[in-house]
Amino acid sequence: MKKRTIYELAKEGMILLIHVYQHTASLLLGPCCRFTPSCSSYSLLSIHRFGIIEGVWLTFKRVMKCHPFHPGGYDPVPELLKKS
Template sequence: MKRVLVLGVRAYQVLLSPLLPAACRYTPSCSHYAIEALETHGALRGGWLAVKRIARCHPFHAGGYDPVPDPPSGPPGPRRDG
């Protein structure tokens, strides 16, 4: 699943992004952030981080340097399956 999402972001970078004016308020750009988040955190958490980042990328937010957070350290917590 992660590969499919990364492929989608890369397709956007190659096919659509060159046709649009540069508008991202952040460093790294939202598409680079999305790829790094997916590679670092996987499809579910990385995808959620990318969605949150894109939602913050608007004219009313200052933007600036916003790196992908480090993965949580230590063993995973208990599972909550229901």
């Protein structure tokens, strides 16, 4: 049996939390995200694609844009991370 690192456990834990949100709170609140894909789907894809640290950072930046004064619309997870 392969030992998992803390990094892998954190990634799996975050993915589990997002799935729990999608199947509980999100169902109760109804569709309210102004973006496509939804913020929770964006978060899952960004964590799968880039790992926990970069994925959570992209999710944070996305959620900060999710307010009534932003037009929303199509905002996909980037294919590659920009190095700044």
